[in-house]
Amino acid sequence: MSNGPPPMPAPVCLIENTDQGLQTVESALNLLRRIQQPVVVVAVVGLYRTGKSYLMNRLAQQQSGFALGSTIESKTKGIWMWCVPHPMKKGHTLVLLDTEGLGDVDKGDEKNDAWIFCLAVLLSSTLVYNSRGTIDNQAIEKLHYVTELTDQIQVKSGGASEQDDDEMPEECEFVRFFPSFVWAVRDFTLERKIDGRNVSEDEYLDFALQLKKGLSPKVVTYNLPRQCIRNFFPTRKCFTFPFPTEAKNMTRLDSMAEADLDPDFLKVADRFCNYVFAECRVKTVKGGHTVTCSRFSHLVKIYVDTINSGKVPCLENAVVAMAEIENQSAVNEGFRLYEQGMENLKKNFPVDLGPLSAEHQRLSTMATQEFLKRSFKDTEGKYMAQLQNVVASSHLVNNVSSVMLS
Ligand SMILES: Nc1nc2c(ncn2[C@@H]2O[C@H](COP(=O)(O)OP(=O)(O)OP(=O)(O)O)[C@@H](O)[C@H]2O)c(=O)[nH]1
Ligand SMILES: [Mg+2]
Incomplete structure (x- = not known):
């Protein structure tokens, strides 16, 4: 982008x-x-x-x-x-x-x-x-x-x-x-x-x-x-x-x-x-x-x-609504980066759990950084949690499919 x-x-x-x-x-x-x-x-x-x-x-x-x-x-x-x-x-x-x-x-x-x-x-x-x-x-x-x-x-x-x-x-x-x-x-x-x-x-x-x-x-x-x-x-x-x-x-x-x-x-x-x-x-x-x-x-x-x-x-409502839309986009963008990285790794499936886990760590940090660049006013961490959840679910699915392929 x-x-x-x-x-x-x-x-x-x-x-x-x-x-x-x-x-x-x-x-x-x-x-x-x-x-x-x-x-x-x-x-x-x-x-x-x-x-x-x-x-x-x-x-x-x-x-x-x-x-x-x-x-x-x-x-x-x-x-x-x-x-x-x-x-x-x-x-x-x-x-x-x-x-x-x-x-x-x-x-x-x-x-x-x-x-x-x-x-x-x-x-x-x-x-x-x-x-x-x-x-x-x-x-x-x-x-x-x-x-x-x-x-x-x-x-x-x-x-x-x-x-x-x-x-x-x-x-x-x-x-x-x-x-x-x-x-x-x-x-x-x-x-x-x-x-x-x-x-x-x-x-x-x-x-x-x-x-x-x-x-x-x-x-x-x-x-x-x-x-x-x-x-x-x-x-x-x-x-x-x-x-x-x-x-x-x-x-x-x-x-x-x-x-x-x-x-x-x-x-x-x-x-x-x-x-x-x-x-x-x-x-x-x-x-x-x-x-x-x-x-x-x-x-x-x-x-x-x-x-x-x-x-x-209303100025206050507008900021809340603006933050919600922007934070959702930040979650999507962070997850998109994670998925993109994982797609590259998946080309080599099955891989050992060690490298898979290391790549997951690296990409989820990258996704979080991307999210933080864009998100704001996520005071209760609702959107950050959403990102972590989607990343964790994706990781689980990848683990299972890598194991099944091996
Ligand atoms: N006398 C005079 N005419 C100007 C000036 N600046 C631009 N014009 C001319 O005035 C006419 C209208 O200019 P626009 O910039 O379209 O004016 P506007 O305020 O945007 O007009 P609307 O979009 O209809 O509200 C054009 O023919 C311009 O060339 C200026 O400083 N003095
Ligand atoms: Mg005009």
Whole structure:
């Protein structure tokens, strides 16, 4: 089994948005199941037609890949995925998730939009929110999906109501498993000045997220999305991109040479990519477990199936379910190695019990090592015991058949 990512020349659809709701795409999950590398998952979300897919292609360091739309109609549907070797972290896979644009009035499905946003939060280790123009009140209001996250995601299987008093409030718990947040402001043409002073992109974002004093309904409404962004995403970063090129060239961006793009745009785009490559963390889940491509495939399926069944995705349950699937695969993989080794020995049957026993020892150690590489959260040793049992039964059968043949 190859541990490196298979060549993935183009993005694939990971989650389809169908009339029956969101559906995982089995062939895309199969691609992931084969890879055991840890993943850094970057998802982009934002209003439709704002250059999200183009930005993701830049992260893939490819001129084209995720399809861009050159008309006013929204282009990307559902969630698309592109796995590329991580450009800076050796042995890691960079998983890029491009999502369907939010807020398309023709589509008119707010509920679906909210789930797409929620899945991007649940699946990514870095969430890029993409918008055009400035970070004004309107831009922040369009990010109202953050205010719904507490209803859409549960941290513990018992839910908030069953929480002990001395435990952390649900909101603080959320934060520990949420992605870091990057706001990409596109077509930004203003000077970044506050009270006459030049400010950095991050200061600009912080300024836009400042809360107003007071408790009037107007102030509360103003503060709510800001409060949610600040609480859920304590690690925040902002990049303000100028126009990439002249308006007349905008629809053929993906075929333009780098040299023909605005150098100021390229500078920001490079800074953005370098930040993502150097700073964005490996995806982990509750309990601090690292997510590999294969574990990620389980997460995708668990979350989408939960949403389809009308339930609220729960971080804790997802980790338990993910561990069960992954541990079963670890048992199968360990046993497969054992059996493979034994098949070679069986070619020489009958053999003496001494060499048979020695080979059994060697192969079962190898099977255990393989199991341990992949398994996690097998606290009661249930899956380890399962592996030992299947190996022991196989050994017994081999003993008997060797004796009978002799
Ligand atoms: N003005 C402007 N246009 C851009 C920028 N980046 C890409 N575009 C162009 O905008 C159009 C839409 O780009 P996409 O990357 O497909 O936008 P999207 O947000 O993925 O669109 P949906 O998938 O429909 O939500 C294409 O014609 C791009 O060439 C940008 O920074 N500024
Ligand atoms: Mg798109």
